[in-house]
Amino acid sequence: MSSTKVTDRLRAARSELLKEADIRVVQNQALIDDRRKQICDAATELFLEKGFAATTIRDICARSNVNQASIYDYIANKNDILRRVLNQLWFREDVQMLPEILADDSIPLQEAIERFLRQSWKVKRKGTLLAYRCIPHLLPEDRKALRIREAALMKDLSDQLHRRLGLTDEDPRLDILANLVAFLQAFGPMRDWLHRDLPDETIIRTVSAGAAAMIEAVKGT
Amino acid sequence: MSSTKVTDRLRAARSELLKEADIRVVQNQALIDDRRKQICDAATELFLEKGFAATTIRDICARSNVNQASIYDYIANKNDILRRVLNQLWFREDVQMLPEILADDSIPLQEAIERFLRQSWKVKRKGTLLAYRCIPHLLPEDRKALRIREAALMKDLSDQLHRRLGLTDEDPRLDILANLVAFLQAFGPMRDWLHRDLPDETIIRTVSAGAAAMIEAVKGT
DNA sequence: GCATCAACCGGACATTTGTCAGGATTGCGC
DNA sequence: GCGCAATCCTGACAAATGTCCGGTTGATGC
Structure with a gap:
């Protein structure tokens, strides 16, 4: 691969x-x-x-x-x-996807996630919110297109995580982690009604650190 | 407190x-x-x-x-x-809230989260989905009730985390963590269209382990 | 000043929607 | 079997909605 x-x-x-x-x-x-x-x-x-x-x-x-x-x-x-x-x-060309960032090994895991979330929250906040809210209103064919795209993204993301962690065999938890990180992309947009007083940067850094720890935790079985 | x-x-x-x-x-x-x-x-x-x-x-x-x-x-x-x-x-009496579980120190962090997610996903799946999807349709007064409830929950949760981690002074990241864990409650329900092939137990355990690692990571600054 | 045509818009259509008035029906006590 | 109160439902209303017909406007080229 x-x-x-x-x-x-x-x-x-x-x-x-x-x-x-x-x-x-x-x-x-x-x-x-x-x-x-x-x-x-x-x-x-x-x-x-x-x-x-x-x-x-x-x-x-x-x-x-x-x-x-x-x-x-x-x-x-x-x-x-x-x-x-x-x-x-939602399908913006100008936001790097996480697997792209992760492909560059000179960027540490946490920093990669941080960069991803920062870009995404700055420029895709509305798109994320809209996507999560409007999926039920899409026609079946459109939902299918979305799913295909998302599945491809998840596959690449879990591959990158696999590589980063230096694992040798398959681990189903990688898929879950990939989905989790993608889900965290929606954290800021979806819950901003609850923590509007905290600065975005603090949130981004805390979430990134948390996500990185979450991923690293898989290495220790 | x-x-x-x-x-x-x-x-x-x-x-x-x-x-x-x-x-x-x-x-x-x-x-x-x-x-x-x-x-x-x-x-x-x-x-x-x-x-x-x-x-x-x-x-x-x-x-x-x-x-x-x-x-x-x-x-x-x-x-x-x-x-x-x-x-x-969504307001079910028969599901323990996370702060309640965390108050019992004999239960390790990860296990507490695991128990919370397991209960919640088994019995509140629909409620969670519905809540996240229908918030925009609620009247302002209802949204306010929701917010009050959620804020109280977040406060207690971050208090419990504070206690568990043995921190002495305030840390704004605890609020974020509390919100994150609450957000993870929606992970299973909201993304089940993407990982319907993985068994729930695997997901619950992976997410709980991840969340615990995320929380512990705060201790190491 | 006129013909032409691209762009604009007033007003209407069929349908669907939330809501409910007022009559029809049921079951119970005697 | 009768009267009465509680429950049910037929049918309708006004308002709102997605859609678009067919006419109007305005600029451009001659």
Whole structure:
């Protein structure tokens, strides 16, 4: 299981976006991009405030200043908006995934996790929240795409952990650890209603140290 | 900060249920209890399957075999159903809270967490899932009740950890750890779509060991 | 100044939703 | 068998929602 292979699988999984409808009413591509950004920005705010199901097209139109009829010249339907928002916020190209960081052995485990969480919380907070909250509203095919992506990520992550710990044989606990670390990515976003008074940096460092200890603990059987 | 005081605060927080409306149409209390159970059971399933907002009163009536008009003789409205369901599943009296278990020093840290997670996952799985998913749909006052309860729990938990670790002065990281452990309660329920092939016991033990290591790691600065 | 066409929008549609009034039904005491 | 109170349910209402038809506006090229 060479390192390039890992990267390939990751890259493949990464391109596994949710399928966005294409609409051929408006032709000016720059305009389309503009309006879609307006729409998705408004939708993101609203989905986070009120949830997907409780947000109406009218809400989105009002906040984005797009006409209720015109909005269908830019998006196919409400679910299409959710897909676009998730593609933007959850499948971000500009955030390194943890296995990528871990592949560089010059970075200690704890520091790697720290870097991962810091990036993720800074730039993907909303996306994480949205993903965890909106999974039930996705269509089965979209949920499948998500699962494929996540499974590939987990596989690479557990491979990297395996390598880092210098284990020789399989250990099912690695899968659990991989899932745990991924889950911790949601800790900050999901529980910020409870510890809004603590500085993010303190949280990031404590969680990273904890995660590293958790992983190291596997070495001692 | 005596141990009895801790228990008092916990008991107080525990009684902080969400307020259920009382309706004075039907008088037979046994009947009321029966019907409410039917309704809440059906609602629980549906909320988990389709989410709160996407579930209609008609859905609940159909699955619970309660008439669409009669249902309002037993519950006040849709939100009232959610409150009752959460009171049943999330505020359970029959699951020990972690601070209670930790108060008994004869139980090692890891084993205490293990016991907590095992109980919680066996009996509160649905409740946990529901709570995390439905918080956005609660009315502000209900969310406040939840937050009060959770804050009290976190305070006690971090006190117990403080005591267990034998620390002498305050450490803000204890709050974070307390929140982390509480968050891990949701790990099994929330990510079971990804590791359905691993046996629960393996997961519980790995997570508990990890959590214990995470906590111990604080001692070594 | 006019024709053309891309972009915009007023208003409406069919449906679904939460809710409940008021009549129908049931079971019980006598 | 009758009367009565407790429970059930038919059917409806107003409001809200996703969607989009068909007309209007405005800029551009001539």
